[in-house]
Amino acid sequence: MNGMIQNREAFLGKIANRLGRDRKKVVKRPEWKFQPQDEVLKNATQNDLVDVLREQCKNIHTNFVLTNLAELSGSLKEVVNNYGGGPVVSWKDERFAQYGLGKLMDEEWPQDGIGLHVWDHTKKEVNIDKANVANVGITISDITLAESGTAVLFSSKDKGRTVSFLPANSVIIIPKSSIVPRMTQAARLIREKVKSGEQVASCINFITGPSNSADIEMILVVGVHGPIKATYIVVEDL
């Protein structure tokens, strides 16, 4: 159902009046004179982008792991163990099985006593309670920005927003194929989806490392409201 819009006409009328013209009903998005964003990592190969991402992780206090599909399960297990084990919360996402993580999530972790909660929208608020006490939250990057070291996550009913915010540690699986030079490419991908009639996700998170603040004497503290530590596991899926 459409939401209400109140007081619009007088408000916009005043603006048009101040600009010395009638209300504009059609504006074409201009051809911009400057397009500096296309110069960044212009001719980089996919391997170059992995290297850029690895370097950038050093600046954003993020642990970087490079692995392949065969080793991913072992890598993820090790990362979670290093964070002190469970409880773990993850999205409900068929890519986990595609990446060969079914055995780890369904069998090994339960055997090892590591509790896993897979997001289940039918359980409503229980998901948030689980995420709030989880030690590790696991998500998958939909688009990854090499320049800034950023994972882009699109929310949905199976992909809760808070999985990457409430747990103490955040692990993001990054398919190598998802890496693009910078936010420019992500913005264009999102626009293409919109133009093709797809509804943009109600929440898109561009996440760059763990939460941090320098609000006290400009001294950097890593881990404020969101996760305290973060790991990116890059998977060779190409």
Added chain:
Amino acid sequence: MAMKISTDKFNDRVDKGLQDSFMRGAVSSAQERFQTRRLAAAKELGNWEDWRSHGEEIRQHVLENLDFYLEELSENVSKRGGHVYFAQTAEEATEYIQNVVKQKNAKKIVKSKSMVTEEINLNAGLENLGCEVIETDLGEYILQVDDQEPPSHIVVPALHKNKEQIRDVFKEKQGYDKTEQPEELALHAREKLRQEYLTADVGITGCNFAIAETGSITLVTNEGNADLVAALPKTQITVMGMERLVPTFEEMEVLVSLLTRSAVGQKLTSYITTLTGPKEEGDVDGPEEFHLVIVDNGRSDILGGEFQSILQCIRCAACVNACPVYRHVGGHSYGSIYSGPVGAILSPLLGGYDDYKELPYASTLCGACTEACPVKIPLHELLHKHRQVIVEKEGRAPVSEKLVMKAFGLGASTPALYKIGSKMASPAMSPFTKGAKISKGPGPLKAWTEAREFPAPNKERFRDWFHNRPKGGE
């Protein structure tokens, strides 16, 4: 708090700032770090001037077509089930938000950092309803716990406080018993605030950039607090200044890249989030109800006039971090939540010359702000324009300037008086002169010489020198 943060006179506020040696040290070292990081981030891109020009052309295009883009934005928010309220005044905005809060029977409200909600004095309006309003940005939380102290910097609100003072605030108000280590202080705030997010009825956020094409809002933080404010309470209210929008995701991306580099020297901050409408069907987290409040509050009066370019501002505070005057007097001296060069331009426009006529004079017109601005606002020219308006139209230059001008006008009006005046200058200044410099000047020179020296008048007047010089111009 409202935009106006002090009833003290400008000179008293400045004196207070100049005497606060911790604050001055903190400000100058913060300025240096911000500047170094900003310049490094700009240099890394290689073509920073093109980026600035791109930022400028985007912002100017939006302002020229503001009615169109706001209409598009509101249509698209509505299509996704969000409500949009256009508020001409601070009062209208506050009243609408109060009504939403009453309707929800809300008691606890969590907020993420928003200058425009400070500007409209929203917290007081909500507290009047009996609501508990909790700021979640670490810096703002500290100030709020400390009896609502005003912010002194747009990006680092508690810059003027040291960690020992913060420890004592937590100790006195919340029984905190750990050390002044920033990690421990932050952990304390994390634990306190986590409970607040989970139990709040309403979340209120600002908006860095709205996106017209999709009806989205963008939030930029390092702490992740805005995300929790928006994800957990059942009702979300976002308040935006009416000029803070872009046509599409592509322009948002460019401005965010300029913002994070210029504000903190980061390629991106930890969390950039675009939110579109309330949660979708089946979603567990995210608000059930979403309200976007678009605030004018004096902005449209700036539009179409000689100060229009100040509306290009993306609130990065690069000008604040570059300003030599801010460095000495600190944020509270401006008497407004908007400090530094942008504050000296914006505060008189939004709040009137009665309260803020001195601010355009709190500048050396050195142009460091203009050079730092990522969207190419000609800041020092706007400061100069303010002075022209104050003198020409309003006829009220600050008293010290008036006296000087009056004395000069009188002194320069007849050759005899001018002669006496220029002759007097050197002996009159002699008690204040050290070598060839004046370091503690009287009257109008006082404020100047507190920060730097002023050349002493020559002992020999130009007229005398000219008269006595050997013929032939030796």
